[in-house]
Amino acid sequence: MAVEQKQFQTEVSQLLDIVIHSLYSNKEIFLRELISNASDAIDKARYEGLTNPAVQEDGGSDWKIKIISDPAAGTITISDNGIGMNREEAIESLGTIAHSGTKEFLKKVAGSGKSSDINSLIGQFGVGFYSAFMVADSVTALTRKRGDKRNTATLWKSDAKSSFTVEEADKATGGTDVTLHLREEDKNLINEWTVRRIVTTYSDYIEYPVVMDVTKPVKDKDGKSTEEKETTEETLNSRKALWLKDRAEITAEEQNQFYKHISHDFAEPLKTVQFKAEGASEFYALLFIPARAPFDMFHKDIKYGPMLYVKRVQIMEHCEELVPQYLRFIAGVVESYDLPLNISREILQHNRQIPLIQKNIVRKILDAFAEMKRDEPDKYKKFYAEFGKILKEGIHYDYERREPIAKLVMFESTATKPGETTDLDEYISRMKSDQKDIYYITGANRNDLENSPYLEGLKSKDTEVIFMTDEFDDIIFGTMGSYAEKSFKSVLKGDLDVNAEVNEEKVKQYEELIAKIKESLGEKVVDVRLTSRLKDSAVCLVTKEGAPDAHMERLLKAMGQPVPIAKRTLELNPDHTLIKKMKEELAGKPETISEYSTLLYDQAALLEGGRPENIAAFINKMTELMNSNL
């Protein structure tokens, strides 16, 4: 087959543009990225070799990553005996971007254009193979797929303009050699000592030997250097499987580098959780809480979960069975000594060890959150801002652990300053002696909620109300029902304790007016009644308990969900002058009562964030009333 020229996918061109006009101050990480790819490729070869002898034989199992640096020619080659790529795979893998996070990133960059934004965004993801172009003006990859019957290799070449070429080539064994031709100004990065330093700084934990030929003077029998020289292959990295080591033996720097290797995150993790589980299920875990949520946290098909190793072999890059969905942001490695080596996804789902491992991990992670909340509140605040919304899903989906998870929830309330948060235990400690329930109000943001008429009654009694501003809070806390034996009550719904203050005598006084309003509103409402929820406002609409409130209704609608609009109860404030006057003066004016009822209903709809059914009619009526007053 002849030389074939191909265009890079648009996103790759965009990415290369950013990479080349280097926004990265730290160019040397190109080597880490390429070593990381080589290590991943060996992981795959090793795993496939377990079941496919052809893969095993084509290149042997003396796994290694060799660095060949030629400062005179200005080239460096990273050679591995991993899985390799066939022609189609090379075109696909080295010409497109698979990571949805990277695509998302590019979209943001394109939309922003500000280089300060780009700099802060770029820290959030790795560019992998394409980082080679930070230092090289041309790159080749000579690759051969292990165990491929066609037995031919592929030579991929690019100078990063907008295209690359592929052609057939010769290569004795399976694996990949990536060769970089360095730009003049970056040639200093490939001398022996720099390479050594880069490898030990960023890739020391890599499981396979990263080797390099080193030429040194031969020593005589007294240990003195002679004129003669010899070349030996030296292993540069210490190859420690970090998760198998004692916590005390690992430095924070090693952990951070390892995290970056496995997560494609450029930022350091917020916290590390390492432990060895003994007993019913024996495993090692090294887990990380990232500092920032990846772009794809809310994508339906994200791959999540720590890597799974069994007896020193990587079985899966993401093992979803090891963590529940609400901990999908946790990265890391789990190595088990109880699982069989040939474990597949299907077997995994029925294996009895897996739920035990998961349970253990969840407990450790939730404990780590609780500890962070107690001992490092500032850090926890950062964590919560990134992942709180996801964590809260656990209250809904993990019934058994809903209380410990709810304990971790942070929120603002009528008792906190804007931007400051509190939690449920603190809320309960501030509850009035006669207060039975935990009050909350849902909405888009604190600003909107703070001035909500629904809070008037509680505010006047100095009762604290929680501001819940995440989309699904109402569903989550509504279904949770209670915390520490105190019920959650939405102030937008149902009966409130404060309503007990509306005494029978008042109800009697307003009986007639209420009946008339009810009659004129007809089907629009389920009921009309008095309330002490309000102080300055005359009316409001409330949903019945258990039904989605107005905020939720709007959200569901915006998401394209079919929403049965729940009919509301119209509540009247008997202490409001307007309502009082209506009672006293409108008894004999059915027409006016009917008009006023519609106006009151429309007002209440506005107050709950909705709109009058017939806006033109509403405005006409208002104008008419204003006119008649002049």
Ligand code: ADP
């Ligand atoms: P990532 O490694 O994050 O998937 P890269 O851009 O670094 O992204 O690499 C893209 C793909 O190219 C990899 O997923 C892999 O399939 C392939 N690849 C890169 N380097 C190698 C290699 N040394 N051996 C085999 N495949 C490789």
